[in-house]
Amino acid sequence: MAKRKLPRNWPEWWDWEIKISQHIELRMGDRAFTEIDLRTMLTRATNYYPDDVAGRWVIETKHFRKEWEVIVEPDFDNQLLVLVTAYKVLGE
Numbered sequence: 001m002a003k004r005k006l007p008r009n010w011p012e013w014w015d016w017e018i019k020i021s022q023h024i025e026l027r028m029g030d031r032a033f034t035e036i037d038l039r040t041m042l043t044r045a046t047n048y049y050p051d052d053v054a055g056r057w058v059i060e061t062k063h064f065r066k067e068w069e070v071i072v073e074p075d076f077d078n079q080l081l082v083l084v085t086a087y088k089v090l091g092e
Contacts (some may be wrong), residue, residue: 010048011057013074016081018042024083031087033063038086041068056084063088 020035028034033041040063047060051071059070067089073082 011074013072013076013079013081016074016079019075019080019082021082021084024085027085027087033086037063038070038083041070041086045070 018039020038024038028038041061042059044063045059045061048057049060050056051058053071056071056073059072061068061070068086069089070086071084073084074080075082
């Protein structure tokens with residue numbers, strides 16, 4: 001997988017309050033991360049790009065020196081950044 005260029009500016013929704021979705025809460029145990037880990041991953045984010053699902057974005061980051069992706073969906077009406085899911089990138 002080719003490395004993407006780092007963004008010069010993060011979008012306006014990047015600094016919005018975070019909302020943890022029920023889906024990601026269910027995945028935390030399966031994928032061995034906590035809410036604190038998730039928030040830390042966001043502080044280590046290096047890039048973002050549009051997801052295949054319209055209105056969602058993929059955030060590239062690291063967790064325990066492994067590549068991870070966090071899927072987010074900005075809620076423009078409430079100015080919340082909804083964290084949808086997070087997973088380790090396979091095949092790195």
